Amino acid sequence: MPRTARIDIPGILHHVIVRGIERRVVFMDNSDRESFTARLARLLEQTGTDCLAWALMDNHFHLLLRTGPTKLATFMRRLLTGHAVTFNLRHGRVGHLFQNRYKSIVCEEEPYLLALVRYIHLNPLRAGAVGDMEELDRYPWSGHAVLMGNRELAGQQTEEILSRFGCKKAKARHAYRQFVADGIALGKRSELTGGGLRRSGSVAGKPESFDERILGGGEFIERIRGELSEPRPVGSLLPLDELINRIAVMCNVDSDALLRRTRVAGVAEARSIVCFVSVREMGYSGAEVARTLKMSRAGVTLAVARGAGLLASDSAIRDNIASKLAG
Incomplete structure (x- = not known):
């Protein structure tokens, strides 16, 4: 069965999940992680892409991106190719590093933005890379530490996220941290990663519509499909x-x-x-x-x-x- 085309529209929020081929590691050590995050930061600034959340695990990683004038496919090709070449040279290996097709889910912002930020930033805790919230606050390989002021990543939109929790940075960080901590009890939310909830919704006068590439309600799905059907000027x-x-x-x-x-x-x-x-x-x-x-x-x-x-x-x-x- 042919694969459906990815949705690549400027200004849209994407939850991107990239896994190592055959579930193999894509980061062997902190040098790999440093190299990857430095490349990520450069590309964010060069392409005008916004990063709202990110987390690196041993054999996969998550990114929450809002595209600008550069297509997601172009951004991801440069990011993945650059990391794969560097990784293979450092570790004396050859061949593919990542699965052939990364997953990208287009997301409706207002219902899902903060839920996705929390889900992505709790990945290290759920996977056991850190033991508690105190360790997560300092864990250098996710955007949570950036939001808490314990790490820097050029291109991560910290102000946009913190402004949703308060006007003063210290209070906003405290409220954001509590929001993340409250998410621990929710467990793994499969609907945010491509399973579980059927992404659907009805629009007045129309039956429910479904699209596994989209996380959002019916009106959002219809709007995205409408944009896909209307070619953009070249x-x-x-x-x-x-x-x-x-x-x-x-x-x-x-x-x-x-x-x-x-x-x-x-x-x-x-x-x-x-x-x-x-x-x-x-x-x-x-x-x-x-x-x-x-x-x-x-x-x-x-x-x-x-x-x-x-x-x-x-x-x-x-x-x-x-x-x-x-x-």
């Missing part, structure tokens, strides 16, 4: 400043107002539309949009969701923005 990206100007005209607001926080009527909605179009339609990274609009990375994520809602509920806005972007 060519260079519309410059971000030009995109902002066109949306400002469409929304009848001053384009300068979109570059700063303000309570002027209509500006917040226009900023949300800019975030949605630039990330989901044009393929810009959330970090680049955040810098341009002087927003936090977490703020861009929330604005993308608001923009999606605005465009989904008003066909006139959708048609208007399509004509403005095409012009």
Whole structure:
């Protein structure tokens, strides 16, 4: 039976699981792990990809990534090929290091983002690599230690996660840590890794739909399938400043107002539309949009969701923005 194609859309959250061929180890020692995390950090910054969570085990690893302009397939090819070549040279081996096909699950953010962060960061504890939360706080081979301030990884979006637990970093870390600890009793949640829960949901007037590549409700599944069925334009990206100007005209607001926080009527909605179009339609990274609009990375994520809602509920806005972007 032919394999289904992976879903590779800019701005989408992916839970990626990579295993060693025949369950063999892919990290023999800390030098392997250091080399891998250094390569991961470089690629995150070079490609504008966001990393929300990660954990390295002996024979597999988990990544929670939000893609930007670079496709997930390109990012993973560079990451896996680079590590495999380095690993084989260091350890005098030849041949494939990883299973031929890594698993990637597209995830709906709001119901699942924090659950996935917790699940991934508890992997070392569930596997016995550490004995308790105190050891996990200092375990250098997962993003949990980065969120706790005990390790650094360039490209990991710590602010986006911690901002969901509080405004002050110390209190946010405490609340985040408690959230992770509360997850220990939940055990292995197979629905987050490709088994168990059937990823489904019904949309008004339509039967339930299922897609093993997607973790989310029916409306999310339908939206993703819709994006897959509509080919994206080929060519260079519309410059971000030009995109902002066109949306400002469409929304009848001053384009300068979109570059700063303000309570002027209509500006917040226009900023949300800019975030949605630039990330989901044009393929810009959330970090680049955040810098341009002087927003936090977490703020861009929330604005993308608001923009999606605005465009989904008003066909006139959708048609208007399509004509403005095409012009």
